[in-house]
Every structure is written in C-alpha cells, then in structure tokens.
Amino acid sequence: MKLSQTKLLALSNHYIIWLKDSNTYIVFDKSNYKYFKKFQSSQTEVTYLKDTAHFGNPDLANQIYNSLKALCVPTSQKDIHLSGKKIKISGTKSCVFNYQQHSITVHYNAQALLDLIASKFFHLKTKVKTKDIIGSHSIISHEDNTGYALQNSLEQTWVWKKNQVHLLQGKFSFEILNAIHNKTEDDWIGTLHATTIGNGKQTVMLVGNSGSGKSTLATLLMYAGYDLVSDDMSAMLANNNHIAVLPAALSIKEKAFAAIAPLVDNFEALPKQYINSTKGQVTYIPPLPLKHPDQLDYPCKNLVLVRYSQDPITTTLTEGAEQTILQELITESWLAHNETYAQSFLNWLGTVKFYELKYHNNNEAIAAVGGLFKE
Amino acid sequence: MNTKDKNQITRKEALKKMGKYAAVTAIGTFIVLNPMKSQAATDPGVTI
Numbered sequence: 001m002k003l004s005q006t007k008l009l010a011l012s013n014h015y016i017i018w019l020k021d022s023n024t025y026i027v028f029d030k031s032n033y034k035y036f037k038k039f040q041s042s043q044t045e046v047t048y049l050k051d052t053a054h055f056g057n058p059d060l061a062n063q064i065y066n067s068l069k070a071l072c073v074p075t076s077q078k079d080i081h082l083s084g085k086k087i088k089i090s091g092t093k094s095c096v097f098n099y100q101q102h103s104i105t106v107h108y109n110a111q112a113l114l115d116l117i118a119s120k121f122f123h124l125k126t127k128v129k130t131k132d133i134i135g136s137h138s139i140i141s142h143e144d145n146t147g148y149a150l151q152n153s154l155e156q157t158w159v160w161k162k163n164q165v166h167l168l169q170g171k172f173s174f175e176i177l178n179a180i181h182n183k184t185e186d187d188w189i190g191t192l193h194a195t196t197i198g199n200g201k202q203t204v205m206l207v208g209n210s211g212s213g214k215s216t217l218a219t220l221l222m223y224a225g226y227d228l229v230s231d232d233m234s235a236m237l238a239n240n241n242h243i244a245v246l247p248a249a250l251s252i253k254e255k256a257f258a259a260i261a262p263l264v265d266n267f268e269a270l271p272k273q274y275i276n277s278t279k280g281q282v283t284y285i286p287p288l289p290l291k292h293p294d295q296l297d298y299p300c301k302n303l304v305l306v307r308y309s310q311d312p313i314t315t316t317l318t319e320g321a322e323q324t325i326l327q328e329l330i331t332e333s334w335l336a337h338n339e340t341y342a343q344s345f346l347n348w349l350g351t352v353k354f355y356e357l358k359y360h361n362n363n364e365a366i367a368a369v370g371g372l373f374k375e
Numbered sequence: 376m377n378t379k380d381k382n383q384i385t386r387k388e389a390l391k392k393m394g395k396y397a398a399v400t401a402i403g404t405f406i407v408l409n410p411m412k413s414q415a416a417t418d419p420g421v422t423i
Contacts (some may be wrong), residue, residue: 025408032404043398064404071407169416191414210417232417327408337412 002040003071009346010104011322011354016346024071025330027323030046035064077251097124097176099247099304100293102135104179113143117172119273120231123286137179139172150175154184170334173233177246181296183193187370189236191349193332195250196229196243196300197221200291201375203229203300205241206369207328210321213308216256217365219285223263224366226373228287229298238341241348242297248282259362260285302372303329305356308365315364319357 007018015033028036035052042048045065052061063321095114097104108114110192140151147161148168152175160168174191178184191374194205195218206214215231222228230246252260261267264285272281305321305328326349336347359365 025410026405027408028405035404040378060404067404128421166417167413168414170414172415173416190410193417217402233414323406327406330408332415334412334414 003068003311005040007343007346009350014326016203016326016349018346019071020339020342021308022071023335023342025326027326032064035061036068038070039065043296047094048216055138065309093335094154096126097121098126099124099180102137102180102182104144104176105136105138107140109142113141113148117129117141117169117271120173120251120272121176121251122271122284124247135179135182137175139175139179141172151268170233173246173248173345173366174235176248177233177244180247181244183237185336187194187238188336189238189241189345190333190335192234192236192329193232194234194303194329196234197369198227198298199230200227202297202373203227203298204302204304204305204369204372205234205243205300206304207325208306209328211253213256214306214308215250215252215363216259216308217369219250219252219256219260219307219374220265220362220366221369222250224370226370227290230247236345236348238336238344241299243300245290245296245298247287249286251282252285253282254280255284260268274336301351302353302355304369304372305354307356307358309360310356313358315357315359315361315368317355317357319353319355319366322354324356325354 003017004019004021006018006020010015010030015030015036017028018024018119019026020234026036034055036076038048038051042051048065049058052058055061073219092107093111093114094105094107095107097118106114106118124367137153139153142149147159147164149157149159150168150171151157158167158171171192174185178187181187189211192205194207195214196203196205197218198204205354206218208214218228218231228250229243231250232247233246235244235246236242239298245247257267264270267283270283270285272283274281303325304317305325357365357368359368
C-alpha cells in the first residue's frame, strides 16, 4: 500500500505532503510524520504494524494506517463544472470594461445576469473607447432556465447549474484577471481564497472565513494608504509566485457599513445589493489607484489569519496558526493539478510566515498589519 | 429565560459550516485538504 506522494514540505510544526494522483494536500503533525513514512515504506499492514511497534502506540498506528489506506482508493475525478462543452451562446446586450490598456467587452442576455457576475467590476465600465488598447477581449455570458454559461475570447465555454453561481462568478473574475494580465489558466498556480494588500513592494495576505472581517480590514488598510492588490481571489502566478492585481471592488457587508462609511466619499450613493437574510446588503468599494500602476504583481511573505471579535479584546498578532491557515487556504482555493506548480506552491509556503490577528479595535489592527511591512 | 450564548449557532448554520469543510477530513492525527477544482467566488448568488 503506497500513496502517490511526490512533494513534501517541512514547516515549523507540520509536514505538508502533496499527492500527485488526487491533487490532495495532507498536513501531518511533525510528531506523527514517522507513521506516514512507515506506511509508504511497508509492503503490508502486518509489516507496517511491526515497523511502528517501537513507537509505542499501536492504536494510533492502526488509526493512521486505516485513514491513509482510505486515501489510496481513487476518488471520483468528477468535476463540478462542464468545461469545454461546445454550446452556442450569444448575449443580446453588451458593455465594455477598461483597465489600463486592456478592454473587455462583456455580452449578456439579462441585466440581472450582469449584476450577478460583474458588480465588482462596474467601476471599470466605460462608454469611451480607450486609445492605445493593447489587449481586446470578450466574455459572453448567458442565463436560461437550466443555468448559466460563459465563453471567453479563446472560445472556451463553461456551463453551470443554477445552484453553482459561485463558480460562475469565480470564473468570470478569473477571465477578467486573465484578460488584464494577458494570461491563460495554465499560467497560474492557483487562485487563493484570500484578500491581499500591499505597500508597492510586497504584500500581506489576509485569510479567514467569509465574515471573519478580512474585506473590512482590507478596506480600512486601503484607506490608511496601502494598495488593495486583490479581494477574495488572490491569484498566484506560476513564473514568479507573485500575487496578481485584480481590480475588483471590495465587497462590504451591511454590518461593516458604520466603520467604512466615514472613509468613503459619498458612501450613501454607492449601489447596494441584497444578498440574503444572513448577509443582508453588500456594497462595493472600488480600489484606490495603486502606488505603482505599472506593476501588476507582487511577492507575498506573510499570511495573516484574521479574527475580528465583536467584543472588546486586546489586539494580538502572534506567529502560528499554520494548520488553520492551510485549511482555510487550500480547501477554499483552486490550485492547479500540476506537479511543477504543486512543488512551487509548497516552496512558496516554505518561505512565508504565518500569523493570527485577533482584534476589535480597527486602528490597532491597521497598525499591527502595517508593522509586518516594516520587517 | 433565554440563555443562548452569543457564540452558539443554529443547527442550520452548523450544517452549512460542516458542508464547507466537506473537503477536510479531520482525523485527529493529520488533515486531508482537497483544493477546489475550479475558480470560485465565496459570496452566494445575489438575489435582487
């Protein structure tokens, strides 16, 4: 019994193992990694149990054996979206989004569909034809009773069911990203579920559950003078491990309006959208101009798990939380199923520092994250 | 008397959170993390 292990990274308290066949990452406590090594080197369960007997914990050895054995069974490779399906779609309306010298024409057949996929980019909408366009792209979107479809300039087409809106929205943002950076999917290690802020030279990635406060904190940091590199989807380039600029607006929930409103000119005039009874309304805060508009990707050396407390607490920024950050980052992110890229991703993880930020006071949180740029 | 703690969540919320971590197998000794197979947004669909 052997897993298709190909890549390994040692962090301060954990080992991360990447499994080639399934694109799965396993995180082991350093103290238990020896069981994994024996699992890989033993031919049978009997030899494994014999080889691990001197560790003195047969119950644990047995438990790990059975858990690893379960991973040896190939999992279904069924994808949740149907990529490459040839269908003919056409939008009856269109609008143009411009970013620097890139122009993206989005075709759509219903305003509600455009609102659904492109609200975060409405600040880029233009009626004026930009001069000196170097990249002209188009995205066709379509909605009918069965679901949604999207097609890019390369005529790659995707279709989703009605309950897969998050995939439609994710792909739309990803296609905007590709257009702006002149890239295709093969150029990316992945799109990480994180919000990235920068100082024009380097970046800090804010990680956390939806509702953890990372977008609100990113907005506060942006108005404190930092660049918003990307909200929610932080894409990593394969050629340099940098995080790419995605000029999407920050999505701010109703409960954060009070903290953000004083910072934003004419906040009341910003369009609001109703999401659902849990999230309430959201509004979109457009990114402020970058310090260096010509630089569209930046290195990242710090990952911060954001934990906003509704109750007053002492602000702390402590090293650690490796496992929680990895859990949040990997399971909520798209990572290319590619051996070279997996190695590159692990190499990058080996260079970053992991922090946990607990806070209630916004100014203290801004100062704490700002301090990471001074290191 | 309603003694519900601020940190308590409803059954519905708990099931939602569990669904989110369906990709995580917490075994106690190691965790198994499966990335998503496609790019995704975290906000659910907008109901206008």
